[in-house]
Amino acid sequence: MTDSETATAASAPTRATTMRAAVVDRFGGPEHVRVDRVPKPEPAADEVLVRVRAATVSVADHRLRARDIPRGLSLLVAPTIGLFRPRVHVLGMDVAGVVESVGSAVTRFAPGDEVIAMLGSRMGGHAEYVAVPQGGDIPRKPATLSFEEAAAIVFGGHTAMRYLAxxxxxxxxxxxxxxxxxxxxxxxxxxxxxxxxxxxxxxxxxxxxxxxxxxxxxxxxxxxxxxxxxxxxxxxxxxxxxxxxxxxxxxxxxxxxxxxxxxxxxxxxxxxxxxxxxxxxxxxxSTGDRVGPDGMQRLAELAEAGDIRPVIDRVVELDGIVDAHRYVDTGRKRGSVVVRLG
Known part of the structure; x- marks a missing residue:
């Protein structure tokens, strides 16, 4: 076996069990975001493993990365986001992608299904894979939208629906x-x-x-x-x-x-x-209604009908996510900043 073949064989198990992700280990500016390899999630019995094709960098990602919390809420949100260091290291509250595999108890989805998902405080969307409960906010992707367009409707549409309800x-x-x-x-x-x-x-x-x-x-x-x-x-x-x-x-x-x-x-x-x-x-x-799976399905249907439409400011690759954070920090984005993966 040649040296290159040996190196390839040695790296194969690592790459099968790891994935690329945007990682944040410290609160602060966009420079604290780095693309690294992290463990690839394994879906639990009631979870689906989604191969992420697109996600967004939202104001929620800015707040969690920079610890830019509305006045008076810093200690209240510390158990969720961390006090001195982030508790969540892979940001990203929304995804559009393809079901890679399913847990043993999953009945709603099968490998190959195209889906969108609102991950909420679990985050994890800025990675090649994310595990999502089948009973979570995860409907099938609107067939009329690309993965980038589909990701762009999730965070804004989900939040607006919660409050207008x-x-x-x-x-x-x-x-x-x-x-x-x-x-x-x-x-x-x-x-x-x-x-x-x-x-x-x-x-x-x-x-x-x-x-x-x-x-x-x-x-x-x-x-x-x-x-x-x-x-x-x-x-x-x-x-x-x-x-x-x-x-x-x-x-x-x-x-x-x-x-x-x-x-x-x-x-x-x-x-x-x-x-x-x-x-x-x-x-x-300051409290919206819960959207839930039925509400997310309704969001997908509204998008299919053209009643809610994606507005994309720009699309970046995962390697450009630091610049995406910098742009979101300006407060001047229009609609969504989309990160394309895969």
């Missing part, structure tokens, strides 16, 4: 989405418009055409105009995706019986929400 939007309802050009904001604009709402999108002027193309009836350029200076009782629902619209600032804008859906909120706003709801007659909440 808290309200009943009738045709003609007035909805304001603050932070309308990010992954969640774009999905909220699409879903609200689909229900017949008139959507006002708060974003920068460079994103005006984008949000209008996705269903916004009106655009407020936050760099030139203070949307909170608007007329009293202008909106039935405000979807807060930017962290700049706390209840005291926007209370006058919301009609009686309306809602403030706080996708981003600090501890003070979260604790005050029930009291503010009782006092004002306005639903103030």
């Amino acid at each position: 808290r309200v009943e939007l009738r045709p003609g309802a007035e909805v304001l989405v603050n932070g309308a050009s990010g992954a969640v904001g774009i999905a909220a604009v699409q879903l609200a418009a689909r229900r017949g709402a008139r959507v006002t999108a708060v974003t920068s002027a460079r994103n005006a055409a984008l949000v209008r193309a996705n269903g916004a009836s009106r655009v407020v350029d936050h760099e030139r105009e203070d949307f909170a200076a608007g007329a009293s009782g202008a909106y039935d629902v405000i979807v807060e995706c930017a962290g700049t619209a706390p209840f005291p600032r926007v209370r006058h804008l919301i009609r009686p019986g309306g809602a403030l859906l706080q996708v981003i909120a600090d501890l003070g706003d979260m604790l005050a929400a029930p009291w503010r709801s009782r006092r004002s007659g306005i639903l103030v909440t």
Whole structure:
């Protein structure tokens, strides 16, 4: 056996039991992300092993990597994300891919099925493989979308569905989405418009055409105009995706019986929400409904029908994930930044 054949034979078992992944061992900037080989997961009896084809770098990845936590929540989230060092070393909250193998108790999926999945706080999407419970948020991939497009609808669509499920939007309802050009904001604009709402999108002027193309009836350029200076009782629902619209600032804008859906909120706003709801007659909440498998299936169906559409800012390969983190850190991404694997 030649030296090269010996080296190949020696490396084969390692590569069969390991995979490439983006790893984070320290809190901090994008430079703390590195691509390395880590153990390949083995699916439990009720899990499917997904060969990841695409994932996204989201604001959730930024927050967990940089430990950029809303005020007051640092100690509360420490058991999940870590206090001094990350508890989760492979980020990535969403994936699109192909089922590689299934556990002995799995009945819903078979090898070769194309799927999307919302991984939640388990993370793990920035890797070549991830194990997902068959009862988790994992439907089949919309056949009309590529893997990159399918990954782009998951984080934003899942989050927007969670919060909009808290309200009943009738045709003609007035909805304001603050932070309308990010992954969640774009999905909220699409879903609200689909229900017949008139959507006002708060974003920068460079994103005006984008949000209008996705269903916004009106655009407020936050760099030139203070949307909170608007007329009293202008909106039935405000979807807060930017962290700049706390209840005291926007209370006058919301009609009686309306809602403030706080996708981003600090501890003070979260604790005050029930009291503010009782006092004002306005639903103030930082908690969305659970989506679950049925909701994820609904998301896939909406995508199949074209009612929720992927918006992709850029696509990078796994080796370019550090630059993807740097870009997400700017807060200027439009829709999703997609990482392609395999």
